[in-house]
Amino acid sequence: MNHLPLIIKREYLTKVKNKAFILMTFLSPLIMIALISIVVYLIQMNTSKVRQISILDESGLVKQIFKDTENTKYNILDGISLENAKEIVKEKGDYGLLHILKIDNLNEASKSIRFYSEDSPSISLISSLDDKIEKELTNINMYRMDVNPEIIESSKINIDIAQESFDGEKTSEIDSGAKIVFGVIAGYLLFMFIIIYGNMIMRSVIEEKTSRIIEVIISSVKPVQLMLGKIIGTSLVGITQFVIWIILGSVLIVVVSLIFDIDITQMNMSQQETIQHAIQGSGDKMKDIQGFMNAFFKLPLTNLIIAFILFFISGYLLYSSLYAAIGAAVDNETDTQQFMMPIILPLILAVYVGGFTVIEDPHGTISTIFSFIPFTSPVVMLMRIPFGVPIWQQILSLLILIGTFMGTVWFAAKIYRIGILMYGKKPSYKELIKWVKY
Amino acid sequence: MNNLLEAHSVSKNFGNFTALNNVSIAVPKGSIFGLLGPNGAGKTTLIRVINQITMPDTGHVLLDGEPLQRHHIQNIGYLPEERGLYKSMKVGEQALYLAKLKGMHKTEAKKRLLDWFERLEIGDWWNKKIQELSKGMAQKIQFVVTVLHQPKLLIFDEPFSGFDPINANIIKNEILRLREEGATVIFSTHRMESVEELCDHIALIHKSNKVLDGNLNAIKREYKTNTFEIGINVSNAKDVEQQLNERFHVSAANFKSLGDELKLNIKLSEKDTANDLLNYLTTKGQLSHFVEVVPSANDIFIQTVKNN
Numbered sequence: 001m002n003h004l005p006l007i008i009k010r011e012y013l014t015k016v017k018n019k020a021f022i023l024m025t026f027l028s029p030l031i032m033i034a035l036i037s038i039v040v041y042l043i044q045m046n047t048s049k050v051r052q053i054s055i056l057d058e059s060g061l062v063k064q065i066f067k068d069t070e071n072t073k074y075n076i077l078d079g080i081s082l083e084n085a086k087e088i089v090k091e092k093g094d095y096g097l098l099h100i101l102k103i104d105n106l107n108e109a110s111k112s113i114r115f116y117s118e119d120s121p122s123i124s125l126i127s128s129l130d131d132k133i134e135k136e137l138t139n140i141n142m143y144r145m146d147v148n149p150e151i152i153e154s155s156k157i158n159i160d161i162a163q164e165s166f167d168g169e170k171t172s173e174i175d176s177g178a179k180i181v182f183g184v185i186a187g188y189l190l191f192m193f194i195i196i197y198g199n200m201i202m203r204s205v206i207e208e209k210t211s212r213i214i215e216v217i218i219s220s221v222k223p224v225q226l227m228l229g230k231i232i233g234t235s236l237v238g239i240t241q242f243v244i245w246i247i248l249g250s251v252l253i254v255v256v257s258l259i260f261d262i263d264i265t266q267m268n269m270s271q272q273e274t275i276q277h278a279i280q281g282s283g284d285k286m287k288d289i290q291g292f293m294n295a296f297f298k299l300p301l302t303n304l305i306i307a308f309i310l311f312f313i314s315g316y317l318l319y320s321s322l323y324a325a326i327g328a329a330v331d332n333e334t335d336t337q338q339f340m341m342p343i344i345l346p347l348i349l350a351v352y353v354g355g356f357t358v359i360e361d362p363h364g365t366i367s368t369i370f371s372f373i374p375f376t377s378p379v380v381m382l383m384r385i386p387f388g389v390p391i392w393q394q395i396l397s398l399l400i401l402i403g404t405f406m407g408t409v410w411f412a413a414k415i416y417r418i419g420i421l422m423y424g425k426k427p428s429y430k431e432l433i434k435w436v437k438y
Numbered sequence: 439m440n441n442l443l444e445a446h447s448v449s450k451n452f453g454n455f456t457a458l459n460n461v462s463i464a465v466p467k468g469s470i471f472g473l474l475g476p477n478g479a480g481k482t483t484l485i486r487v488i489n490q491i492t493m494p495d496t497g498h499v500l501l502d503g504e505p506l507q508r509h510h511i512q513n514i515g516y517l518p519e520e521r522g523l524y525k526s527m528k529v530g531e532q533a534l535y536l537a538k539l540k541g542m543h544k545t546e547a548k549k550r551l552l553d554w555f556e557r558l559e560i561g562d563w564w565n566k567k568i569q570e571l572s573k574g575m576a577q578k579i580q581f582v583v584t585v586l587h588q589p590k591l592l593i594f595d596e597p598f599s600g601f602d603p604i605n606a607n608i609i610k611n612e613i614l615r616l617r618e619e620g621a622t623v624i625f626s627t628h629r630m631e632s633v634e635e636l637c638d639h640i641a642l643i644h645k646s647n648k649v650l651d652g653n654l655n656a657i658k659r660e661y662k663t664n665t666f667e668i669g670i671n672v673s674n675a676k677d678v679e680q681q682l683n684e685r686f687h688v689s690a691a692n693f694k695s696l697g698d699e700l701k702l703n704i705k706l707s708e709k710d711t712a713n714d715l716l717n718y719l720t721t722k723g724q725l726s727h728f729v730e731v732v733p734s735a736n737d738i739f740i741q742t743v744k745n746n
Contacts, residue, residue, distance in 0.1 A: 003539055006535070006538055006539060010535055014524070014526065014527060018526070207524075207525075208524075211522040211523065211524060211525050212520045212521055212522030213521070213522045213523050213524055215491070215516075215518040215520050215521065216516070216517075216518060216521055216522070216523075216536065216580075216583075217536075217539070218491055219489045219490075219491060219511065219514070219516040219518070220511055220536070220539040220540050221539055222508075421486075421491070434453055
């Protein structure tokens with residue numbers, strides 16, 4: 001007699017009908033959106049504040065380059081001492097005072113320039129001042145050396161190396177960006193999923209133990225069936241919750257941006273601006289986003305989706321069976337800490353390896369090794385796959401993962417079978433191994 | 439086939455600890471079978487073996503002549519000592535779930551549940567959550583769930599714990615009624631008065647071994663010492679006691695009565711019969727009390743455990 005569907009159904013329904021669950025499912029996106037809105041609002045408020053900056057230029061070389069912008073107003077002071085200037089700026093409550101001494105040697109100009117302010121000034125402001133003065137002084141220096149900066153400017157050549165793999169697949173930096181985004185999202189999603197719903201499984205096992213219903217249940221069903229039913233039922237709950245979150249989240253984002261008239265693409269642009277500036281000067285943002293989307297659809301999507309599903313499921317099952325075993329081994333949640341460490345560690349390791357090593361060198365030794373070790377492979381492999389991993393490697397890694405998963409389910413079932421009937425003392429690792437041998 | 443359940447030489451070890459050592463029991467059809475023993479003797483392990491929760495290391499169990507198989511769980515109703523229900527589930531939902539796990543169809547389960555709820559006068563609990571019920575109320579639900587699928591074999595481990603005397607009595611009568619309807623009951627308890635009251639057969643397990651089993655009356659016959667408890671109104675108690683002492687083995691007895699008669703326990707030798715004693719006593723005075731001392735289940739329990 002197969003009780004699995006019955007158990008899955010109960011696990012699913014009782015969890016989904018739980019008031020706390022419903023509340024969490026519908027409140028979380030609201031809270032998230034609220035938080036994001038507050039952050040966005042604060043950023044906007046911050047940038048829309050007008051800064052007054054006074055300039056005291058004793059060298060007379062650069063004061064003409066400071067042009068008022070929307071957020072920054074410059075106030076040129078002349079013919080007063082530094083002490084006086086400081087007084088004036090303080091009184092007026094300006095953001096700060098830029099002071100330039102007489103410059104004898106342009107190459108050592110830095111020594112003569114100083115910014116005075118009440119509090120530490122914002123880094124972006126200082127760097128933009130740096131840029132402006134640097135550019136102007138460089139130009140002056142060039143003229144002094146009889147070099148025409150315009151010629152230098154016009155002689156500049158812009159290079160963007162096109163990338164192509166041996167079998168003719170063309171890529172670019174934007175493509176790499178898309179790959180990283182996909183990999184990171186997939187990896188983190190799995191990580192989050194394991195932590196949240198693994199814990200849920202553990203709690204539901206503990207609940208059966210503390211409410212002492214467990215012996216009643218296993219006089220009707222096999223412990224392995226009960227365990228698998230719990231794992232699958234909880235996973236379905238997780239998927240339900242995730243789907244609701246995604247739908248609600250997207251709807252809310254659209255609604256919020258309509259209400260507050262925040263242009264999402266604009267938002268991204270202003271944040272990217274500083275970085276973009278440093279890398280390649282001003283670029284056409286719309287073109288970038290379009291390029292990103294194109295790059296995204298150029299990824300081997302079929303492979304990605306299939307791999308995502310397979311690795312996600314096997315990786316999740318691997319960890320959740322361990323969570324179930326922990327739940328069975330202890331009597332209450334406070335006792336779980338000792339056993340959680342060995343589960344959390346490889347997960348965190350996987351995310352770190354994925355986050356740093358894979359992005360740096362997706363096919364390097366470390367990335368490759370970790371994408372085969374079963375406890376890290378789901379996360380690391382999911383991050384590697386967008387960069388093109390040979391199918392045989394994916395299959396081998398998956399086979400290792402599935403093999404290990406069956407091993408852990410067997411192992412967990414052993415512990416589960418004994419553990420659910422054990423009350424009282426918190427078991428040691430030694431005792432757990434003894435249980436497996438029974 | 440007269441035995442519904444037979445366990446043959448069942449042994450179970452947990453590491454170095456022997457929980458059951460070569461235990462055999464036979465539970466006759468339609469009987470109430472008392473499984474007795476001190477704490478930690480191995481009763482629960484034996485019950486778990488019968489429920490296929492634990493697999494025996496050696497030995498086998500027959501249910502109705504067939505070796506125990508997975509589908510037999512439908513024929514067994516088990517009320518464990520460590521019992522409980524899902525706290526946040528509604529009574530009706532939960533009972534239906536547990537019934538379906540036992541292989542019952544939903545409509546049939548619901549019909550029978552409503553019958554039971556009505557009989558135990560708990561019909562209006564259907565939509566209550568377990569956590570809203572008292573312990574005794576939850577125990578009633580648990581009992582109903584155990585017997586709902588009309589199993590041939592019912593196993594109760596301390597069924598009366600948590601019940602007040604009134605409800606304990608209701609449950610006791612329900613157990614007897616189920617037996618009338620053809621169920622066989624295995625009954626594990628420490629409360630000897632309920633063993634006395636209910637059981638036809640008993641088995642006593644001590645330190646993983648079965649030390650005693652059989653029909654309760656037969657065991658009592660075996661354990662009785664041919665002793666009679668008497669009360670007699672005599673004028674000269676000392677003389678009579680001395681005279682009795684010469685013929686029989688006499689000790690003081692203690693029982694409640696209305697008068698202040700001479701109370702004695704008199705053990706007969708093998709050649710004497712109860713009638714001999716009775717005839718002898720009638721010549722001495724007015725007899726007010728004459729009862730054969732039958733060992734109680736409690737006495738047998740304590741005596742057997744001490745001797746082993």
